[in-house]
Amino acid sequence: MSKPFSFSLLSIITKGPFAFYLLPFAFLLASCTMNPDKQKPGEKYVQGEWRQDSVPAQKRLVSYSLYDLKFSCDSFFVKISSYSKVNYGADSCMNSGHWAEYIKGTYTQRQDTLHLKGEFCNADGSYKDEKGCFRSGDYEEYFKVKQKTDSLIQFASTSNVIPINAHLIKRTSCTPKPL
Known part of the structure; x- marks a missing residue:
């Protein structure tokens, strides 16, 4: 009676002359995970x-920023509107002391800390x-x-020492989208 055929990665790694060379690939293969096919609910x-409408003592500050934040499931989109009384660079960028930057990415929360990770x-x-x-x-930014x-x-x-006090403009619910 013949023995049934059995194939396992472990048997290949532990037997044979090439076991030493296959070991790093086995660890690499074992550490791979599939990306999710949908957004997480957030x-x-x-x-x-x-939206943040103002910051404390904004009239007395040389420069400050106001935030518009949008959260959709586990994703975010942020607009940072910056204002400055001092021109730090080319006026084509500074636009007479007012400019905006945008960021998109995903976020996670652990206890009271929100972790935003994305790109400009x-x-x-x-x-x-x-x-x-x-x-x-x-x-990448962390917020309490x-x-x-x-x-x-x-x-x-x-x-940053100035907290963002944001009020709700529009409530939405998460409908996970395919990635």
Whole structure:
């Protein structure tokens, strides 16, 4: 009676002269995971559009930024409107002390910390050329989040001293889209 054929990666790795060379590939293969085919649902309480109207002592500040945030499932889109009384660069970029930057990406939340990870983009969400005005490339930020009311959230950045007090403009619900 013959023994049934059995094939396993372990048997190949542990037997034969090439086992030493196959070992790194076995670990690589074991560490691969498939990407999800749909968006994750994200956090229900942030779904929608949020706006920061002002910052404390804004009239006395030399420069400040106001945020418009949009959360859809596990994705975000942010518009940062910056204002400055000092011209730091070319006026074609600074636009007489007012300019906007845009960021898109995905977010996760662990306890009270919201982690935004994405990239700078154009207003339409398209790729931003590195030779353009202001920041380009990767964006990563952590915010301590306090939900003050159903329609007011405070985002306290770990890299900025001025918190973002954003009020709800439009509530939406998550409908995961295919990726």
